[in-house]
Each structure stands twice: as structure tokens, then as C-alpha cells.
Amino acid sequence: MMLGDKRRNDFPILYQTVNDEPLVYLDNAATTQKPRQVLEAMSYYDEHDHANVHRGVHTLGARATEAYEAARENVRQFIHAHSTKEVLFTRGTTTSLNWVAQSYGDVAVEAGDDILLSYAEHHANLVPWQQLAKRKQANLVYIDLDEEGRLDMTDFQTKLSSKTKIVALAHVTNVLGTIQPIKEIARLTHEVGGVIVVDGAQSVPHMAVDVQDLDVDFYAFSGHKMYGPTGIGVLYGKEKWLEQMSPVEFGGEMIEFVHLYNSTWADLPWKFEAGTPNMTGAIGLSAAIDYLTTIGMTTIMQHEQALMADVLPRLQAIEGVTVFGPTSPSEHAGVIAFNIDGIHPHDVATAMDMQGVAVRAGHHCAQPLMKWLDVQATNRASLGLYTTQADLNQFIQAVIATKEFFQNGTI
Numbered sequence: 001m002m003l004g005d006k007r008r009n010d011f012p013i014l015y016q017t018v019n020d021e022p023l024v025y026l027d028n029a030a031t032t033q034k035p036r037q038v039l040e041a042m043s044y045y046d047e048h049d050h051a052n053v054h055r056g057v058h059t060l061g062a063r064a065t066e067a068y069e070a071a072r073e074n075v076r077q078f079i080h081a082h083s084t085k086e087v088l089f090t091r092g093t094t095t096s097l098n099w100v101a102q103s104y105g106d107v108a109v110e111a112g113d114d115i116l117l118s119y120a121e122h123h124a125n126l127v128p129w130q131q132l133a134k135r136k137q138a139n140l141v142y143i144d145l146d147e148e149g150r151l152d153m154t155d156f157q158t159k160l161s162s163k164t165k166i167v168a169l170a171h172v173t174n175v176l177g178t179i180q181p182i183k184e185i186a187r188l189t190h191e192v193g194g195v196i197v198v199d200g201a202q203s204v205p206h207m208a209v210d211v212q213d214l215d216v217d218f219y220a221f222s223g224h225k226m227y228g229p230t231g232i233g234v235l236y237g238k239e240k241w242l243e244q245m246s247p248v249e250f251g252g253e254m255i256e257f258v259h260l261y262n263s264t265w266a267d268l269p270w271k272f273e274a275g276t277p278n279m280t281g282a283i284g285l286s287a288a289i290d291y292l293t294t295i296g297m298t299t300i301m302q303h304e305q306a307l308m309a310d311v312l313p314r315l316q317a318i319e320g321v322t323v324f325g326p327t328s329p330s331e332h333a334g335v336i337a338f339n340i341d342g343i344h345p346h347d348v349a350t351a352m353d354m355q356g357v358a359v360r361a362g363h364h365c366a367q368p369l370m371k372w373l374d375v376q377a378t379n380r381a382s383l384g385l386y387t388t389q390a391d392l393n394q395f396i397q398a399v400i401a402t403k404e405f406f407q408n409g410t411i
């Protein structure tokens with residue numbers, strides 16, 4: 001039995017019909033669904049242990065604090081960070097990346113410095129750097145993509161220089177699903193004295209991530225992309241950088257002492273966590289990590305690669321369908337962008353929804369990439385650990401039926 005069939009009954013939401021057809025949920029790159037184990041862990045916390053953290057001297061406060069900090073330790077182990085001081089809870093990837101651009105960027109980047117990005121970045125890993133470049137009169141330098149949408153490493157090394165202060169890249173891109181060689185990029189970036197900021201939103205759900213092995217300086221991801229709740233994410237940062245960085249938000253929790261006209265800050269990681277944190281979200285994220293760890297990231301990656309090896313060639317073989325990104329299935333980490341020639345992606349997605357199949361349509365917060373692809377928008381199917389062969393069979397049938405419907409009016 002494949003993983004998807006084995007684990008599907010952990011996800012109550014998947015057992016519904018849409019337009020009288022079994023739901024086939026293939027929008028996991030937007031957000032994943034939560035297993036009962038995550039839902040139950042959050043409910044248990046709220047029903048038994050909820051209180052505000054780090055301040056109460058009463059029993060519930062102690063239990064809530066213990067649960068919250070145990071969640072942080074669980075994240076540390078999951079990404080193999082050296083210390084919990086390096087694991088900051090945020091609202092999600094977008095907040096994490098903004099914190100780096102504002103706090104690290106403002107102290108490290110000066111006029112004339114280079115910030116290297118790729119055309120394939122999500123807006124969350126592009127717009128914060130645009131704002132930093134404007135604030136500091138720094139240069140945004142875009143690394144070319146090759147003909148199949150991979151990062152052009154030759155162009156990267158050409159543009160990398162002693163002026164490079166920051167390299168900001170996705171580990172896995174959210175439209176093409178390309179896996180960027182982060183470990184090599186980190187090594188090359190450090191050789192010129194730069195730091196590497198990695199957008200891990202689309203990689204953490206699909207593969208094991210070891211931030212020490214990758215030797216990245218910052219790594220950002222979201223709970224809701226990895227079978228956890230929304231509203232909780234993580235910023236990993238090397239302790240040496242976080243110690244130098246000023247807080248981005250100010251108030252309770254993050255202070256050591258508040259005088260009338262100045263204040264001192266709490267130690268890491270709390271220096272960056274102003275106000276009451278999302279305890280339930282952190283506990284839900286920790287339960288998601290336990291769930292993924294029980295299955296094993298290698299097992300998940302193998303499952304999704306097997307499905308991709310089946311579905312990508314079948315989609316590529318449909319006449320009148322354009323599939324974007326690398327030709328090889330092994331270079332797609334769970335994501336396929338495609339169009340049916342001559343049919344607007346929104347019409348395709350609507351027609352597929354009529355057949356119970358949920359795919360994304362639009363620019364996917366990657367408008368520079370749409371320009372590079374020379375399209376306004378694409379459709380996107382994205383797999384999860386619960387995706388089954390039956391899901392993909394229904395997906396392929398829906399693409400074919402949608403094409404025929406728009407060509408001759410029958411579905």
C-alpha cells in the first residue's frame with residue numbers, strides 16, 4: 001500500500017465530495033491539510049494546558065511554558081539547529097524573511113552592495129529585498145534561470161562578488177518545483193563574505209532539512225505548508241547573526257528591563273518574540289513535526305517522487321498541454337505548473353473543480369517568473385504525503401476532459 005493510501009485516513013477533510021466527485025486536493029503548495037494528530041494536540045493544549053507563557057507562576061502557566069519551549073526544541077531537532085537560541089517563532093515564512101531583511105539587512109547592507117535573487121522567487125523572498133535595496137541604495141542582482149527554469153549556476157558565480165552581502169533564494173521554488181543547490185550556493189556565498197537567506201516554505205514539507213549541513217545563515221518556513229496550523233512559522237538564524245540583530249517588534253516578553261527612556265532586551269530567542277506568542281500554533285507545529293518524523297522525510301520524498309515519475313510524463317504527453325520547468329520528474333519537488341494551450345488557467349481550474357480536482361490558477365505570488373515564462377498565469381498541481389495514485393488518475397482525466405470541453409463543449 002502506498003503512503004498516500006496508508007495515511008489518508010489521518011486527514012478527515014479529504015473524505016468529501018466536490019461537485020458530486022471525490023475531492024482530489026492538489027493545492028498543497030498553497031497550504032497543506034492537518035492530520036487528526038495535529039488537530040487533537042492543539043485541542044488538548046487548549047482544553048487542558050492553555051495559559052500565557054513565561055510569566056505566570058501558577059501551574060497552568062508553567063505547563064503552557066513547558067509545552068511552548070518543548071515545541072521550540074522539537075523544531076530545533078527537526079532542522080538540526082545547534083541551539084534553541086537559533087529558532088524563532090514567527091507568523092510564517094513571510095514574516096521570517098521580512099525580519100531578516102529589516103534587522104540583518106539594515107545593519108549589514110550598505111550603499112552599492114549587491115543582493116542576489118533569482119527570477120523564480122516568491123514575492124515574500126523578493127519584495128522585502130526590494131524595500132531593503134531602496135532604503136540602503138543597494139543593488140538587486142537577478143541570477144538567470146536556464147532553459148528549463150533551473151538556477152544558472154554559471155551566471156550565479158559570474159554575478160557573485162565581494163560586493164555580494166546577501167544571497168536570498170528558495171530551497172524549492174513554488175511554481176516550477178525546482179530544487180536549488182543551496183549547500184553549494186552557501187559555500188560559494190561565504191567565500192566572498194556574503195550570507196545566504198533561504199526560503200524553505202516549499203522544501204520543509206518534502207525533504208529532510210539540516211541547516212548545519214547546508215551551512216545556511218537563515219532559513220524560513222511556515223507551519224501550514226508542512227501539515228501544521230496557519231499563523232505559526234520559524235526563522236532559523238545562526239546565533240552569531242541573531243545576537244547582532246536588533247528586534248523588529250517591541251513590547252512585552254522581549255525585554256529584560258524597561259526604564260522610562262530606554263530598555264534592554266531579553267536573551268535569544270525571546271528578544272525577537274514580542275507580545276503573547278501563538279502557543280497553540282507552536283504546539284500544532286510540533287505535533288506536525290512528530291507526525292512527519294514518524295513517517296520519515298525520506299519515505300515522504302520517495303512517495304512523492306514515485307507519484308511525480310508517474311504523473312509528469314502523462315501530463316507532458318497530453319497534446320495541447322504545456323508543462324513548465326524541468327523535463328525530469330526528479331527535479332520537481334511535489335509541484336507541477338502547466339497550462340492547457342488557449343484556455344485561461346482560471347477557466348481550467350474552474351472546470352477541474354467541477355470534476356472534484358483542486359488545483360491553483362494564477363501568478364502564485366511569482367509575477368517576475370510569469371514574465372520570464374512569458375505567460376500571465378499558470379495552473380499548478382502540488383502533491384502532498386496523502387496524495388494517491390487514484391488522485392493523479394482523476395487529475396489526468398480531468399485535464400483531458402477540460403481540454404475536450406473547451407474544444408468541443410462536452411465534459
Ligand SMILES: Cc1ncc(COP(=O)(O)O)c(CN[C@@H]2CONC2=O)c1O
Nearest residue numbers: 029030092093094122124174199201222
Ligand atoms: C516559496 C514560498 N515562499 C514564501 C511563501 C509565503 O508563505 P506564507 O504565506 O506562509 O508566509 C510561500 C507561500 N506559497 C504560496 C501561497 O499560496 N500559493 C503559494 O505558492 C511560498 O510558496
